[in-house]
Amino acid sequence: MNDVARLAGVSIKTVSRVVNDEPGVHPSTAERVLAAIDQLGFRRNLSARNLRRGSSTGTIGLVLEDVGNPFYSGVTRAVEEIARLRGRQVISGSSDEDPGRERELALEFCSRRVDGLLIVPAGLQHSYLVPEMRAGTPVVFLDRPAGDVVADTVLVDNIGGTVEAVTHLASHGHRRIAFLGDAPDIFTANERLRGYREGCVRAGIGYHEELVAMGPHDESSVRTTLQRLHGMREPATAIVAGNNRITVYILRSLADVAERPALVGFDDFELADLLSPPVTVIAHDASALGKAATDLLFARLDGDNSPPRRVVLPVRLVPRGSGEVHA
Amino acid sequence: MNDVARLAGVSIKTVSRVVNDEPGVHPSTAERVLAAIDQLGFRRNLSARNLRRGSSTGTIGLVLEDVGNPFYSGVTRAVEEIARLRGRQVISGSSDEDPGRERELALEFCSRRVDGLLIVPAGLQHSYLVPEMRAGTPVVFLDRPAGDVVADTVLVDNIGGTVEAVTHLASHGHRRIAFLGDAPDIFTANERLRGYREGCVRAGIGYHEELVAMGPHDESSVRTTLQRLHGMREPATAIVAGNNRITVYILRSLADVAERPALVGFDDFELADLLSPPVTVIAHDASALGKAATDLLFARLDGDNSPPRRVVLPVRLVPRGSGEVHA
DNA sequence: GCGCACTATGACAACGTTGTCCCCCAGCGG
DNA sequence: CCGCTGGGGGACAACGTTGTCATAGTGCGC
Structure with a gap:
């Protein structure tokens, strides 16, 4: 700004006025200043401005x-x-x-x-x-x-979401519904677990610890869990996935499995509708x-x-x- | 910083020294300053610092x-x-x-x-x-x-990518390969079109204008284009999609179509491997x-x-x- | 011609820091 | 007791702006 002022032959205050479109600058002066700004490629320093204005x-x-x-x-x-x-x-x-x-x-x-x-x-x-x-x-x-x-x-509404997921699956006849959630110290994971539990109780199918697997999950832990759930005396016939990543891990793990459990995933994701079968989700925006x-x-x-x-x-x-x- | 200095009974320069871990401050003074900083919840203003240091x-x-x-x-x-x-x-x-x-x-x-x-x-x-x-x-x-x-x-390597896509499709016997690209004033779209054209020429199947549809595309324009390509006297048997969005539009449009053309999409995307059939892509990271x-x-x-x-x-x-x- | 209002402009301080330089004082050797 | 040294600390300017206030010049009415 100093340089601009010197080049235009005015004080820095006048340059400031031009830059800020303040009134009271003669058009011809303003023009000279603008020319100088252009020539020097001057750009006002926002840090300094904000510092000064306290704004x-x-x-x-x-x-x-x-x-x-x-x-x-x-x-x-x-x-x-x-x-x-x-x-x-x-x-x-x-x-x-x-x-x-x-x-x-x-x-x-x-x-x-x-x-x-x-x-x-x-x-x-x-x-x-x-x-x-x-x-x-x-x-x-x-x-x-x-x-x-x-x-x-x-x-x-994490709780409401998993309650609805369980209710929905139970209404289609499922009594052995599993839940794969993220690490339980993550708030959302914990809430979704609570909703799952409440949904089970409301649906009258009871809460069974062995049907729950909290994370952290990766693809291989999900695969192992699914095998465990499938190998039970009373296998899980449906799964609620605790978030979009887990849903994807489940889909990958089940890709080559013939007899698939029902699945509802928490979080919507692109292309969910194009998979076969299309994936039912708890969507939020x-x-x-x-x-x-x-x-x-x-x-x-x-x-x-x-x-x-x-x-x-x-x-x-x-x-x-x-x-x-x-x- | 002023307030801190006043509370600690020192000058602001000394506070500055403490904040910046500069030597030459008596431990007991430093402690007093730190206590004041804590009490006032002081946090140094980075804008002012950078302004002053010109750094x-x-x-x-x-x-x-x-x-x-x-x-x-x-x-x-x-x-x-x-x-x-x-x-x-x-x-x-x-x-x-x-x-x-x-x-x-x-x-x-x-x-x-x-x-x-x-x-x-x-x-x-x-x-x-x-x-x-x-x-x-x-x-x-x-x-x-x-x-x-x-x-x-x-x-x-946009050009190399579509050259490879066309070459790949031609090697599977396709001679009528279509290209759906983004608006031609977008650099990547234009490059990919050039690669497509070069690929066609190299594969000896010739470049046919009627097989190309540049955007901007949305789901309905893609649907219309696919119908046109399908209704030709010599229909397109394969498609190269110019980017991930167009690939998805194509997949949606083809969801309920029995006889699908071959498809190679530019850009990889999550779940491409889980669709049926899994989607072949030109991937870049x-x-x-x-x-x-x-x-x-x-x-x-x-x-x-x-x-x-x-x-x-x-x-x-x-x-x-x-x-x-x-x- | 004088005072007044008004326009165009500039000088200066201040925002919150830090760099430079200077000062005070204790300790120490001679 | 004097001077020197060095550690601890402060005063002041400056970074690039803008707000406040002052000032010079201009035109106008009386």
Whole structure:
């Protein structure tokens, strides 16, 4: 800006005025300044501007588990979309389910003075955010609740989802319904397990520990589990999968199996309708999740200081074939 | 920092020393300062720090087409991974194939003084980046080349890919091979068309305009095209799909068709192996693309000022079934 | 011709840091 | 007792902006 001022033969304040479209600059002066800007390729330094104005940095921090996972990339897309409408950029990072990494990312974002934080919690410890929140940085947790702070949270109806999955399978005559879920210390996995259990009880088929296998899962652990379930005296005739990855592992493991159990997967995924049989899922909308959380965040930025809210988004069962196989 | 200094009864410079682990602070003083920092929840303002030090902002700007697309979210993940190892955050944005939006994002990132830019070009005009590049911001284009500037570029072997697809289909006896590609003003679409044409010529089956349908495509345009191809006097017996979205549209359109043409899709996608028949694809690695581009960027940041490079990543044909149907 | 309003412009401080330089004081050798 | 050394700490400027206030010039009414 200094260089521009020198080249145009004006003070830096005048350059500032031109750059910010402030009134009170003579057209011919403005023209000279613009020419100088063009010639030097000047671009105003946003850091300095925000520092001086003490105003928003125009950024939102997003901490999620893994941008590579289609579910979270859908969330990211929705967040970005709304942030754009409100003139903000998104800085994001993946925690890979590591609480330390989550914390590191969130605090780094705070150091950059993001206007707000969206976090998919990896751990249960979030008191490290208390100073930031007290300092006025709004924080919204999504997909999972925070461990030890009270804050806005957007969840999906995990319990309702697995209740519905079990009810649906039971209505098709299944009495031996298995559940393959993610690691039980992950909030969503635990909730889905609770829903599964409740569904079993409601359907009058009872909860049987041996039909449950919690993760962490990979393709081979899923394969082993399926063999175990198949080899029982009373084999499982249906399976509820706890998330999209597990559903895929199950599909791969069953690819060369003739007699397939019924299957309902949690999370919808692309091409589920083109498999044979098409896969019945508990669907929920990644972009709705991202949108709800971002809307909440912006409401806070707009001055809403009502007590923290907890929003639970509905899920819906999409019957496609794999879950409508009779026992 | 001012408040911390006051509370600890020292000067702000001493606080700065403590925060930066600089030597020359008495342990007891440091302790007092740390206590004050803790009590006030102080976090150093990175913007101010970077402004003062004139150093890197520790950020990388990433402009891509759509984070929601699994291919680009794979790229994003790889970029993030490497940036993390090098202590950088990633700021990203989706252009949605809109050159204006791409430009807006890139320039906004420049205003934020990112250390470098990774761009999946939406348009052909990139001279707007010349001042930034001259000012020392390294820029790497990925997936597509820049329009009118010379810069580092990482591409995949689009031409080789479709040549191989056509050759493969011809070797299974197909002589009427169709090509459904994206809008021809998109670089990759155009390259893939060229490869298709070259493949046809090499295979000695000739290039026939009526077998080509360039986009933009949606599900219904693909459906119409397939009907046209099927209704010809000499119908197409095989199809090459220009990208993952088009492949999926084709699969959906063919879901209820008895007599299916052979199919090879460009871009691999999850579950391609579980469809029936499993889908043969020209695969290339999103994370390899992201990694190559980011490595190149960091090389520039490390001072490499050799002439701009153009890296072309190989593709490989993955035969799974849909492309091995004999004519 | 004088004062007044108004326009165009500039000088300067400040945002929150850090780099440079300087000062104070204790300890020590002569 | 003097001077020197070195450790601990502070004052001040500067990074690139913008907000505040001042000022010079211009035109206009009386």
